[in-house]
Amino acid sequence: MQSLFKHRLFWPFLTLVLLLAVDATFNPGFWSLQWRDGHLYGSIIDILNRAAPLALVALGMTLVIATRGIDISVGATIAIAAAVAALMIGGDLVIKDGVAQRVAHNPMWLAILVSLGAATLCGLWNGLLVARVGMQPIIATLILMVAGRGIAQLMTDGQIITVYYEPFFFIGNGFLLGLPFAVYIAVAVWLVLHLLMTRTALGLFIQSIGINPAASRMAGLPERLITVCVYAFCGLAAGVAGLVISSNVKSADANNAGLLMELDAILAVTLGGTLLTGGRFSLAGSVLGALIIQTLTSTIYSIGVPPEINMVVKAAVVFVVMLLQSAEFRAAVRGWIVRPSAGGAR
Amino acid sequence: MKTNKLRLDSRFLPLVGTIAVFLLTFGYGSFAYRGFFSAQVFLNLLIDNGFLLILGVGMSFVILSGGIDLSVGSVIALTTMISAALIEHRHWSVWQTIPLVLLVGTVFGAFMGWLIQRFRLQPFIVTLAGMFLARGLCYLISIDSIAITDPAYVVISEARYALWEGAQVSVGAMLAVAMLVIGIWLAHATEFGRTVYAIGGSEASALLMGLPVKRTMVLVYTLSGFCSALAGVVFTFYMLSGYGLHAVGSELDAIAAVVIGGTLLSGGVGYVFGTLFGVLILGSVQTLIAFDGSLSSWWTRIVIGALLFVFCLLQRAFENKR
Numbered sequence: 001m002q003s004l005f006k007h008r009l010f011w012p013f014l015t016l017v018l019l020l021a022v023d024a025t026f027n028p029g030f031w032s033l034q035w036r037d038g039h040l041y042g043s044i045i046d047i048l049n050r051a052a053p054l055a056l057v058a059l060g061m062t063l064v065i066a067t068r069g070i071d072i073s074v075g076a077t078i079a080i081a082a083a084v085a086a087l088m089i090g091g092d093l094v095i096k097d098g099v100a101q102r103v104a105h106n107p108m109w110l111a112i113l114v115s116l117g118a119a120t121l122c123g124l125w126n127g128l129l130v131a132r133v134g135m136q137p138i139i140a141t142l143i144l145m146v147a148g149r150g151i152a153q154l155m156t157d158g159q160i161i162t163v164y165y166e167p168f169f170f171i172g173n174g175f176l177l178g179l180p181f182a183v184y185i186a187v188a189v190w191l192v193l194h195l196l197m198t199r200t201a202l203g204l205f206i207q208s209i210g211i212n213p214a215a216s217r218m219a220g221l222p223e224r225l226i227t228v229c230v231y232a233f234c235g236l237a238a239g240v241a242g243l244v245i246s247s248n249v250k251s252a253d254a255n256n257a258g259l260l261m262e263l264d265a266i267l268a269v270t271l272g273g274t275l276l277t278g279g280r281f282s283l284a285g286s287v288l289g290a291l292i293i294q295t296l297t298s299t300i301y302s303i304g305v306p307p308e309i310n311m312v313v314k315a316a317v318v319f320v321v322m323l324l325q326s327a328e329f330r331a332a333v334r335g336w337i338v339r340p341s342a343g344g345a346r
Numbered sequence: 347m348k349t350n351k352l353r354l355d356s357r358f359l360p361l362v363g364t365i366a367v368f369l370l371t372f373g374y375g376s377f378a379y380r381g382f383f384s385a386q387v388f389l390n391l392l393i394d395n396g397f398l399l400i401l402g403v404g405m406s407f408v409i410l411s412g413g414i415d416l417s418v419g420s421v422i423a424l425t426t427m428i429s430a431a432l433i434e435h436r437h438w439s440v441w442q443t444i445p446l447v448l449l450v451g452t453v454f455g456a457f458m459g460w461l462i463q464r465f466r467l468q469p470f471i472v473t474l475a476g477m478f479l480a481r482g483l484c485y486l487i488s489i490d491s492i493a494i495t496d497p498a499y500v501v502i503s504e505a506r507y508a509l510w511e512g513a514q515v516s517v518g519a520m521l522a523v524a525m526l527v528i529g530i531w532l533a534h535a536t537e538f539g540r541t542v543y544a545i546g547g548s549e550a551s552a553l554l555m556g557l558p559v560k561r562t563m564v565l566v567y568t569l570s571g572f573c574s575a576l577a578g579v580v581f582t583f584y585m586l587s588g589y590g591l592h593a594v595g596s597e598l599d600a601i602a603a604v605v606i607g608g609t610l611l612s613g614g615v616g617y618v619f620g621t622l623f624g625v626l627i628l629g630s631v632q633t634l635i636a637f638d639g640s641l642s643s644w645w646t647r648i649v650i651g652a653l654l655f656v657f658c659l660l661q662r663a664f665e666n667k668r
């Protein structure tokens with residue numbers, strides 16, 4: 001029992017369970033699942049589907065934060081990846097044998113590859129600025145955050161690019177064995193990362209860089225190479241999320257795709273118990289964090305308060321979580337609780 | 347601290363670089379476009395970017411102390427929203443509204459500063475939460491934009507004071523210049539300013555020197571909160587409306603202006619005066635793109651990103667040389 005409380009994922013997990021309980025109270029049909037046209041339908045499935053892009057971004061962000069960094073350009077990277085994919089696929093109306101068909105500009109695999117390549121390049125750029133040039137991570141990624149959306153707008157000429165190509169919609173809307181395809185992507189990325197971090201020494205290396213970069217370098221770790229790779233991966237993860245999002249809404253909006261996603265992702269990582277000061281990290285925690293944020297949104301909808309309140313609630317959650325993470329705050333609280341009783345005993 | 351040497355002090359190099367870039371940008375515009383080289387075009391930079399200059403002054407102190415404030419843009423939105431709601435729905439006068447919104451911004455900043463100082467929290471994450479909170483509060487007041495039609499506000503908003511023939515400034519621009527002067531005085535002639543530089547240089551040393559580190563840390567964010575609210579007042583005059591989506595992303599513009607102005611992000615090095623030129627550079631880039639007419643608005647973002655990149659590289663070069 002004691003070890004259960006001490007487990008790092010205990011508090012995030014408890015938060016999620018409580019939120020789900022609140023949902024279930026306000027919305028009796030919350031847990032019901034329906035089987036329709038070979039797909040599962042229900043609120044839970046909806047939350048999983050919508051949380052998938054955020055979970056993907058949060059996974060990349062976890063590794064960056066673990067190395068003491070931060071990446072605030074993921075929103076812009078999402079916009080770029082979405083713009084590349086939408087522009088390359090497009091979809092022209094072609095009449096073939098008397099049947100109207102939509103045909104992609106380029107093969108879909110090529111479009112996806114180029115789009116993910118562009119996103120990885122964005123991450124690589126951040127990584128080089130941080131590890132090679134030695135800029136502070138927040139400023140290095142601020143550059144891409146400011147310029148990235150401009151680049152995405154430049155590519156789409158400021159327009160929302162609509163995609164008319166059926167197979168592309170599968171990524172964000174399709175179902176596989178009854179579950180949304182996007183969920184499989186998120187789980188696959190998490191599984192690969194989890195194996196990489198626990199079965200190889202990479203996880204340990206990343207932790208050690210976060211705890212003390214200089215000492216890690218002295219100990220012979222390829223500190224810079226790992227840092228660059230971590231940022232590049234964060235870009236790649238944001239690119240995958242960008243594909244899922246653009247496929248889900250069947251278009252790419254350079255202005256609004258992934259807007260404020262960097263903040264949600266950082267919030268998800270913090271909620272999952274990873275400290276912003278680097279070092280120890282938890283991939284499963286970040287996925288839980290993403291689920292908490294999505295559940296919170298659906299809770300707010302189901303209680304019936306205006307969705308705009310969401311931001312105030314999120315702010316309150318961040319304040320509480322960061323206070324709980326602060327050693328000074330815990331000491332202060334202990335002081336407030338202990339002092340009066342000690343005074344009474346005297 | 348006498349600098350009567352003929353040779354330029356190396357501390358002023360980044361500042362000189364910034365001023366040179368501004369002169370180049372403005373000079374290029376004057377050559378390339380007719381009507382660009384005029385006092386009014388220059389003063390329009392201040393009129394259009396007055397709020398950004400005020401934000402930049404507050405942000406300079408935060409960055410000099412080694413912190414960051416991401417909440418400034420949303421405090422502007424909150425200020426416009428509270429002002430518009432009080433004036434249009436409750437029929438308050440200008441003189442009741444402005445002190446109240448300034449107080450709200452100041453208290454908001456002081457609260458974040460207290461959290462950062464008392465509980466050793468990261469400025470980045472505290473002000474991020476403050477950003478969410480302030481924008482969320484806007485939507486609690488109203489989801490839609492509220493137009494301000496109060497005669498007194500419209501008069502102040504449209505007032506132009508002629509400096510000389512054909513050169514006018516607005517109330518907002520004058521407030522911005524006044525705040526800049528106060529900022530320079532605070533930074534270089536008061537104990538508060540000296541302490542901010544000391545904390546930015548090394549917090550531990552500042553503590554050992556017996557400087558009031560705790561109080562100053564809270565005051566820095568309080569000042570930034572006040573500046574954001576004042577910028578919000580200027581922005582309200584400029585837009586004549588309150589809206590939850592006003593000034594989205596202006597925290598990044600403010601940070602960019604401070605960095606381009608030659609202030610090191612690691613804290614302790616820089617001048618509030620440089621921020622003026624950071625703001626002027628951002629403003630002239632926008633004006634250049636507007637004058638050209640064939641370039642789309644997103645080029646502004648790309649150019650600002652590129653400028654940020656160049657200045658950060660230069661900063662690194664300076665740091666390495668030292």
